[in-house]
Each structure stands twice: as C-alpha cells, then as structure tokens.
Amino acid sequence: MSSTTRLLFVDDEGPIRRLFRSVMGQDESVLLETVSDGKEALKKLKTFPADIVITDMKMPKMGGLALLEEIRIRYPDIFVVILTAYGSIEDAVKAMKAEAYDYILKPFDFDTIRRMIDKITDHKKILQKSIFLGKERRKKYRFENIIGQNPKIFHVFQKIMDVAETDVTVLINGETGTGKELITNSIHFGSPRRFQPLIKVNCAALTETLINSELFGHEKGAFTAMAFT
DSSP, rough: OOOOOOEEOOOOOOHHHHHHHHHHOTTTTTEEESSSSSSHHHHHHTTSSOOOEESSOOOOSSSHHHHHHHHHHHHHTEEEEEEEEEHHHHHHHHHHTTTSSSSEEESOOHHHHHHHHHHHHHHHHHHHTTTOOSSSSEEEGGGSSSOOOSHHHHHHHHHHHHTSOOOOOOOOOOTTTTTTTHHHHHHEEEEEEETTOOOOOOOGGGTTTHHHHHHOOOOSSSOOOOOOO
16 A cells, blocks of 8 residues: 555444454555444544455444445545445345445454555556546546446446547446446547547437438438339
C-alpha cells in the first residue's frame, strides 16, 4: 500500500479491538481508528473520513448490517467489509445485497485483512482514473454514474478502460435496465474519440429491409418503382 488508507474497525469485543490495533496500528500506510458499535462508528465518521470500514456483523445497539445500510446512504464512497463469526449463508446474502464490498469469517488472519486493503486501494485508483472529459458542455463523465461496489463491477471498469484505448468493435450484451448505455458512454468518453459526437441509434425502430440504407445511405436509384396494370 503506497498511500495512507483511513481505516475504521468496528467490533464490540475489546480484546479483538486491542489486537487489531496492536497489529494494524504498526502499518504506517494505515491510519486506524476503532469503535465498539455501529452508533459509535457513525459518530466517528463525522470527524474521521474513513476510506474503509471493517465491521462485525453481530453487535449491541447497532449491528454491522444496519451500519452498512446507513453508510451506503450517508457515505456512499466508503468501502464496507463485514466480519462475522457465524458465517451463515443468510448473513452473507444480506450483506452483499446491501452492497458490502466483501464478507470475511471470524476468526480472520491479518494477511487476509492486508490483502483486502490492497485490493480496495487498487479499486479506488481505478475510480480516480475514471474521470473523463466529454465535449458535451465539458462535463465530467465518471464511473460513479454506474452504481456499485461489488468487486465484479471493478472488473467491468477495468475492461472499459482496456477497450476504450483501442479501435476494436465492442458488443455489449445484457438484459433491459442493466446499464448497457452507461457502459457505452464510459467507453466513448474514455477513448481518443471523446471529442467526437456519440451517435445513438434505436435499431429496433428501423425496419429490417431499410436498416442498411438508413445507417449507411444508398446510391441514387437503388430503390426502383414498378408499376403493374
């Protein structure tokens, strides 16, 4: 980790907090704070703008899932990792549906925590590189227009950055409402063609027999009229 990462660790067990601080507090690339429950975490975040929150799932006053939901509303740029000693499939599904970055079982090892921080740091760099200057009123186009912090979406971001630098033809598949147009915009505004117009065509509105001539034109006289008596 090359730059300082602000990390907030949330767990109601004092020995675990002290162990976490004694180990991770020695890492000069991590600026660490610890608190005992979700309510204290929300109070701490007002003065400590964390990059990452690692929180236990089961805690009194406010548990990790409730904290995650509040952070998603108040601080959507924070990456949240859930810890739990229970490891139930139900808890994992709830955490990931609430847009937790990842889910780790307790007892955890600190090498896993360090790898997680490195991974999140890499993903933050991808987001920071994703500001594209578009010709359209010189507005900024960002990956933040595509909502999500699941690790899989960062593979999509990386693929966008890779193909945007090329001249290859790109086919984007997906069901209605999955964000195909947002992906298209990201590729265009991240490419050397960003200052050229982006032409969007609704192919479904064109008839099969005329789609070629509508998109590419046709020579005069290509369509002849025939009269019958």
